[in-house]
Each structure stands twice: as structure tokens, then as C-alpha cells.
Amino acid sequence: MALNYEPQVTVVRQQAAPPQRATDPAPEPKQLQRRAEWPAAEGTLQQIDCVGKTIRMRIAVGARTLTFAISDPGAVIIKNHGVMDFTCGPQKPRSIRVEYEPTSPGKPGVIRTIEFP
Numbered sequence: 001m002a003l004n005y006e007p008q009v010t011v012v013r014q015q016a017a018p019p020q021r022a023t024d025p026a027p028e029p030k031q032l033q034r035r036a037e038w039p040a041a042e043g044t045l046q047q048i049d050c051v052g053k054t055i056r057m058r059i060a061v062g063a064r065t066l067t068f069a070i071s072d073p074g075a076v077i078i079k080n081h082g083v084m085d086f087t088c089g090p091q092k093p094r095s096i097r098v099e100y101e102p103t104s105p106g107k108p109g110v111i112r113t114i115e116f117p
Helices: none
Strands: 040-051 054-061 064-070 077-079 089-101 109-115
Parallel strands (some): 077 109
Antiparallel strands (some): 054 064
């Protein structure tokens, strides 16, 4: 005696995708762009001003005092150190070097890197 069993569930067979034609050339990979070299200032840290969400660093460079802004503290790269905690107000004088993104004339540049040489 032979049993002929046919399943009651419909079986769907997947068709293989047709091979793609090489009519269009592969797109060129995007080239990474290096950031522009930012200008740097090196001097003595004098004061950190905290006004609302704005942080400003005053740095003595020669006979001039330059003011720089920190718009996003998490985006500033600290070189030669781990995490740095700053307090607002006058600072113990120490050497500092910052790279900054220039803004419009008359406004402080935005600090991108801080280094204590």
C-alpha cells in the first residue's frame, strides 16, 4: 500500500534575482576632506567668563588680550590632557595654545582645540 501525501499549505518558491547589467559605471567613492588648518593663538590663560550658555576664554598673547568663545564644550578637542575642568573667573596663569575657527571681524573666534604646552 502506498501513501501519496500532498501538503495542504501552499509552498511559495523564491525566484533568484536576475543578474544586473553593468550598464552604468559604479559611482566614485566620496573623498574625505581634511579640515582646513585653523589659525592658532598661544599665550597665557587669564580668565574664563561664563555668561548663560556662552563661555569665553581670555588669553594674553604678547601685549594683547584675545577673547575666544566656546560654543559647545563637548566639541572642543583637548590635546595632551584628558578631560579638563575649568572654573569661571580669573585663572592661575598658565601657558595655553588654542586653535580656533575665525568668525566675523570684531567677534571672538570659536575654539576648536586646546593644548597646554
